[in-house]
Amino acid sequence: MMCRTDQAPEPGDEYEVDATDAMFTSLLEDSAEELYEQAPCGYLSTLMDGTIAKANATLLEWLGLERSRVVGRMRFTDLLTVGGRLYHETHFAPLLRMTGEVSGIALDLKAAGKQRIPVLVTSKVKTSQDGEPLLIRTTVFDARDRRAYEQELLRGRQAAEEAARQAKAAREQAEADRERLQEALAALQQSLLPSQLPAVPGLEASSYYHTASPDLLGGDFYDLFPLDADRWGFFLGDVCGKGPQAAAVTSLTRYTLRATALHDADPVTVLTTLNTVLHERYASGDTRYCTAIFGVLEPADGHISVHLASGGHPSALVQRADGSAHYLPTPGGLLIGVLPDAPFAAARTRLLPGDTLLLYTDGLTEARTGPDRELYGDDALQTFTSAQPPAGPQALITALTGLLASFGDGLDDDTALLALGVPAPTPTTVSDNLA
Known part of the structure; x- marks a missing residue:
């Protein structure tokens, strides 16, 4: 409070002046x-x-x-x-x-x-x-407090770097483990398929297997093998599910089909035996079943007779030498292994020079296509096959391989293809006749 010199201090002013003087004195x-x-x-x-x-x-x-x-x-x-x-x-x-x-x-x-x-x-x-x-x-x-703070920051940074290092090491280990697993699964998958198809006189054969995921074993299978000096057996199928359990069923199925066919190659008999084996093996636990086509090829003069049966599997497709394509109906065949007694549908056809018989699993026809992700379907497959030149099994498998690749992520299931055909006669030229 300021005091004017032209008037006497009011009561209380003396105390404030004294307090201010004391403060300055202390300073x-x-x-x-x-x-x-x-x-x-x-x-x-x-x-x-x-x-x-x-x-x-x-x-x-x-x-x-x-x-x-x-x-x-x-x-x-x-x-x-x-x-x-x-x-x-x-x-x-x-x-x-x-x-x-x-x-x-x-x-x-x-x-x-x-x-x-x-x-x-x-x-x-x-x-x-x-x-x-x-x-x-x-x-x-x-700077002790500052140093402590810096050290705490350093410890935090080191902890973060160590965590990042451990995470990186864990990712690298997981990736290495995944690669080893994929290699093992690929080797096991190959063991469930023939390393190569045998050479059959008067027959051309080709196959292809698409793996949807390298981390899972698929259940698709196929084979071509001799029954005797004049006949050959073939089959293609699809076991339900994926993984080790599906692989075990696939192995049992392939063994049963081959062993049974060597005793009695009638296609319906072979599938009936397989149905009995699968039903008895898995009836008391986790139910396992499959779809399959089994058939017999018998070369004859200028053609090959085909006798096959189907158990719940998509119908075989025949591409004729004239460029047409049609399904070989096998209606009424049930899934294999579900019931103790199951009927199976049989069919017969003849493959003439230039004809090709195509067997496939449902990964092909159930692929998703287009913006609406619609199923590819049987009709589209028949149309596609009709549009291919009748150049034999290898040419048809090559075309179908390109079709599968075009599906991209719409193809989310394993797919097996097996094509069997009679080679078309090689055209003769004037120079050949002269020779």
């Missing part, structure tokens, strides 16, 4: 030397050779040293750790001599008991009126 008594000694940071002054000429109480308290041991007896570098002295001599001191001031340099002081005190140091050279350097004034700020 005057708090001398500059006392402020220097008790400052919240460390102060010291050194001669140009580094000898400590003055140090405040704050710094001495941090160091745990008596003033008499420091002032005039130690150099500034004696207060530093080995690393700090090296940095001071190579960077700090040269920079100070060149610029006359160094600010915010991180160093470590060596306190009593070998304790390290991280600090930030600012030094400035005091010069005389004619520019001659007289002494160095240094301010030391305690």
